[in-house]
Amino acid sequence: MQNIRVTLVIQNCPVNRFAHNLALTVKNISDAAQQNCDFVVFPEMNLTGYAPADLSNAVALDSGWMDELNRLAQKYNIAILTGLVEKAASKKIYATHLVFRPDQSVARYRKIHLSPFEAPYFSCGDDVKVFKFKGVHFGIQLCYDAHFPELSTAMALKKADIIFIPHASPRGTPEEKSASWKRHLTARAFDNAVFVAAVNQVGENDAGLNFPGISMMLGPDGFLAGENIAYENKMHTYILDMSVLEQIRTHKMRYFLPNRRANLIEK
Template identity: 30%
Template sequence: MRIINIALGQLGCSHLGMEDTIRQIAEAVEQVGQKKADYLLFPELYLEQEPDQTSLEMIAATAQKHRVGVVLGYCETEQDTRYNTALFIGKNGEILGQYRKIHLLDFERNVFTPGDQCPVFDLPEGKIGLMISYDLMFPEVSRILAIKGAQLLLVLAANKFPPHPHQHVYLSSRALENHVFVAMANKVGLDGNHLYLGESTVVHPNGSTIYKCSNNVELPVISINLDEIEEARGRLDYLKNRRPAVYAKEGFGFTPTESL
């Protein structure tokens, strides 16, 4: 069996200083490490600013010590440009890469620049792709990641009350239509005038819910078996039965020779 143990960091909005927040992150890594987690997924923009080198080194050292990879949402600044970013730190404490949110809501466009890449991280446990919140509502990103070989999609979210009526539909659809596992970590609790929903979720490639958090702080670790992807794919095999040449003919944007 190819098992990945995913920890969902359904944590409250931190109003601590950067130093204390980084310490809180390290404590969460240690806690899920004791539960044998492979990777800990934090919510969207868990850090509302970019961590400095000292902070990154502290997170990386904790990740290495407990052999837990970390996916952390933060506000990235590059020169005068800001991105809503997910940073991927490996189990050895190395920076594996990052993903910049591609789809931005209207108010986000006043703050952030959209990303333009869909990386897949090829890890010993399996291949992982990242998405952030609103990306989930567009089928294109998850399909690109699946075509690139992703077996697990990790979604960083910051969804508030009242809950979006179709959130579970999107989670199930992205899993089912791409034959992948999908795990989402959401913020929870009160932050100023905003009340975050929680309900972080893990979905099976057959579209069924494996685990769903409450509306309170949680730090669960969920085991998924990547071998179950083949069974879920079955005869439907949506990826294999795609018709890229037809899509290109209809102006979808890919030439018949492209794998996408």
């Protein structure tokens, strides 16, 4: 399998400034495309900003602005992963991440695990999805989702090669966030033999929250493949050697999923 180029975008995402955030997202997509990336990944709720109690921030999925992102995915032959607070036709509110790919309909992942601060306002998603682009199978989790190991395992069992984990995780310094991620995201990568890519919002969001800017790539061996800290909008492209997956998954003592005794665990 060929190398895959993944651009993780650390983005400032003010609340109730959808047009501003969309314009910045479009610019970042174009800039990322100049780095010949295959995937460009934005933080959780980058289009709407993160303020769980402010439901006026929710946005319906609308062809007007979505057509622009579809056009860019087609133009640059890339997958675009971007997030928002979604107001569904049912009037339910979801934390949603959208997937734009050339010649495919828009796909979405709705956050399955809601934090105690989000649960009073959002509805839970209930679909564990794995998507495909350029021969790569990938899953999406959103922030709090990553604390539930079985979700990563479920995606790995559905043949995920990469799990993207966009965050809207406030408080703390980038160094503190880095230490936190390394405690649990390394385990998600190592236990399931998948790449794990995480990225956070950055800076003040006009709603009283401040986000430590960081992106991180972990290899399927559980080792850190790259990390970037930022105090303003910044992107970094990580080059993934996908042959590492085959090396680990054909090793009797480094690939654990085939020996998992699901019949006992799922009783």
